[in-house]
Amino acid sequence: MTATLVRLAFAGIRRRLLASALTILLAGAAAATIVLSLEVGATARDPWQRTFTAANGAHVLANVSSEADARAIASLPGVAERDDAVPAALAGIVGATDRLQVAGIGSPAHINKPVPIEGSTLPGDGIVLERSFADALGLRVGTTLRITTTGDPIELPIVGTAISPSQPRYPRQNPGLAWVSRATLEQVQPDSNRWRWTESIRLTDPAAAPAFAERAVASSPPGTTSVQTWKEQRAEALRDAEPARLILTTYTIVLLVVVFAVVAILVSARAGAQYREIGLLKAVGFTPRQVTAVFAIESAVLGLVAVLIGFAVGVVLAPRLAATSLETMLGSPTTAASPWHLLVASCPVLLVLVGSASSATRRSTRFTALQAIRAGAPTPAGRSRLARLIGRASLPVPLSLGLKDLLARRHRAFRLAGAIAVTGAAVVFALSMQASLDARPPGEASDVPKELPALVYSLDAVLLLITATTLVAVALVSVRERIRDYGVLKAVGLTPGQITSSLVSAHAVLAAVAGILSIPVGIALYVIVYGIAGGSSEDRVIAPWWWLVLVPAGGVLMVILATILPARSATRISTADALRYE
Structure with missing residues (x-):
């Protein structure tokens, strides 16, 4: 039975290459940040030791009066x-x-x-x-x-x-x-x-x-008298890596939240697409737990590949992040790859992937084999209170239809909004960090390593790329699930432009709400990290409001660009073909 589960999992990976690639990208980015946070301090140990040897360093330094x-x-x-x-x-x-x-x-x-x-x-x-x-x-x-x-x-x-x-x-x-x-x-x-x-x-x-x-x-x-041992000297010298380690830890948490949300969306979409196949598996004796195991194994395999890729990337980039310490040391930071770091990185990534896949699949297997074989597709959930309120509101027809379609899969909408909000919070964090750096008096040397802002912006770029790719994938899934409905809408007189608008505008509204929520979340994240780093509240600067307004506006623009092409693809199918679509 185990071999059968594994074969089914690998078959699912081959069938969903886009979803598999996106999962590897997400999990690999999270694994790389974990490895970087572990490796960045160790890479400067050898240069410090070379400096200590060249200086004939003191085992004890005593400062007296x-x-x-x-x-x-x-x-x-x-x-x-x-x-x-x-x-x-x-x-x-x-x-x-x-x-x-x-x-x-x-x-x-x-x-x-x-x-x-x-x-x-x-x-x-x-x-x-x-x-x-x-x-x-x-x-x-x-x-x-x-x-x-x-x-x-x-x-x-x-x-x-x-x-x-x-x-x-x-x-x-x-x-x-x-x-x-x-x-x-x-x-x-x-x-x-x-x-x-x-x-x-x-x-x-x-x-x-x-x-x-x-x-x-x-x-x-x-x-x-104050004294400092050689180990304390080394620890103080290696503290240059602490800001980078704190940033990497923060973004690791952010990435893992996004990974959980996105993988749950992808797995639940795949489970919905294989509704009848899951029913057949249950008919031949598979239990709901075994069906869940197929999706969990699939996510675990993708996670292992992602961790290996992330480990390699982290090991290569760690010496570059430690470059600041070169100002006080001899030589270049060295690669200090440790198998233990690979193990440490794999644990949270695999737990999040397997946990996300399991939670999403359990909800998608709550039906009988007879229901699945007869229906062929999952029965839409009942309209939520919010969907009923939207139905009563005087909204344009495309927007109203799009919002009702989006809220028909509430869990997907909330997870997608969460991923957008967390990504926006990371951007707010970066903007507030830049505002604090800009508020420094002219000519005053900064104790912030010059590599740190570049690291934050790079991680934000990775998050934005992941979120944009996720939006494209979700839009494609939504189009595939609603092709027959779009055929019906075209049959009753909706134009291709209105059908495209229904998908794009609904996701844009979702992005606007998530973007607005990301502002207080991002400010809170910045305040917490600033406090952990030892900064005083008097020196803390929050990004000005005209910077913060750009976050929800940019989120809406990103959503429009990511969803418009999948939405237009839905309108290119003829009405007859759409109505026959399975």
């Missing part, structure tokens, strides 16, 4: 190698609001040393800037930088750029970092009591870094 405290920490048991403590002071940049932590190097560093990118790492009478800080402000080697002091500003030539494994990307790590000579530091801040000292330590056992850090804090005056 005096040189004596730094020496005391360096004398604790377990230290394998130490460097002279490095003093630092805060400085401003003339003509800018950006702040800079200026570290005074007395002799070439051996631990946690700056890794050269361009020019020299020996400042001399100039200054070496951390690369992400220099890039954010558009500063180049060979130019000069005016920084504030306790007296008059001083001009320093930029002699090089460098990176450090302990310094995350600017402006996420603010203030920025620069290296100068000890003499220059004394010019910036002559009062050494206002300096902070950093002691870089390598341990005999790197795994003991957390315990050593606790001893370091305990050995210093309360509230004067």
Whole structure:
């Protein structure tokens, strides 16, 4: 019996190639976002490790208030190698609001040393800037930088750029970092009591870094010492992937909602088209559960194909999304494909596909074999209260007929409206994100990775493509189901234009309602994600109303373009052929 169910499922896949391709596209997109969210952080681990090795990175960094405290920490048991403590002071940049932590190097560093990118790492009478800080402000080697002091500003030539494994990307790590000579530091801040000292330590056992850090804090005056282990440095550096991971998680949920709605529409349409065949299966002994299993197996097979495609796409794209972290690391992000990520991606995708197919099919198998064999097509559901209200309203005949036809399959209409509304909410989310970015004061560096807006727009484009394809598929299904009715309408005098209008206008009304609902849903989604990302409510900006109005208008236009060709195809069939259509 199992072999029979599998054969029937594969036969269904071959018969419905458009629906099968759409299911793979939907599920593959969801799987790809899951894989991307899992892979994007791991791809930067190797570049950070290369940077840590090149810098002879510190297993523990201790930031203290005096040189004596730094020496005391360096004398604790377990230290394998130490460097002279490095003093630092805060400085401003003339003509800018950006702040800079200026570290005074007395002799070439051996631990946690700056890794050269361009020019020299020996400042001399100039200054070496951390690369992400220099890039954010558009500063180049060979130019000069005016920084504030306790007296008059001083001009320093930029002699090089460098990176450090302990310094995350600017402006996420603010203030920025620069290296100068000890003499220059004394010019910036002559009062050494206002300096902070950093002691870089390598341990005999790197795994003991957390315990050593606790001893370091305990050995210093309360509230004067902060420490950072090498694992904490790595975690902080890899946090650049967190915004992308949050966006990908959000869009994964959105895609899975759309997948559930669209697959349910496609499966229920196929079950309706095979009404008599299902009746015959029940007549030869198939139970409703076994009939449901055929559709569930079909969806699961398509889901497995989609997950494999999505996994491959996610693995390839993940290093590109991690490109922002390159500003503070050596080398390129590496591909870190993990079979566990394939398993994690497959679980939610297959559960949604199988669950959607099962829920849609159960409703379509509630009839006897005799009913199916006699009728040949499912009996239309009774008119809903909304359909009766539309019937009483003074609407144009094509619109009234179209709405009544659409609401005759209520579940399909609600699922389609849900898919359109969720897609519109994603667009509202993107518009609000762009409004927040545009509200940033001119000249202020953004801590939002430049790849993030591109990621959001790309995911919105995928959602719009999926929704448009779904609309075409649903319109084709609706036309196929209503061909005989269209023949009757032509026989009683409706023109081809009116028949086309009945299908297009009804779906346009549905899209308008869904588009209006998508605005508050999208705003709520943006507020939630903005809060999770740590943004303050004072800085949050919602897209202006004239942007938001474009969402339902664009949804209606998309629906018209997606449904007009299938609708016109229905009018090309002669009345006699339409009335004989099975």
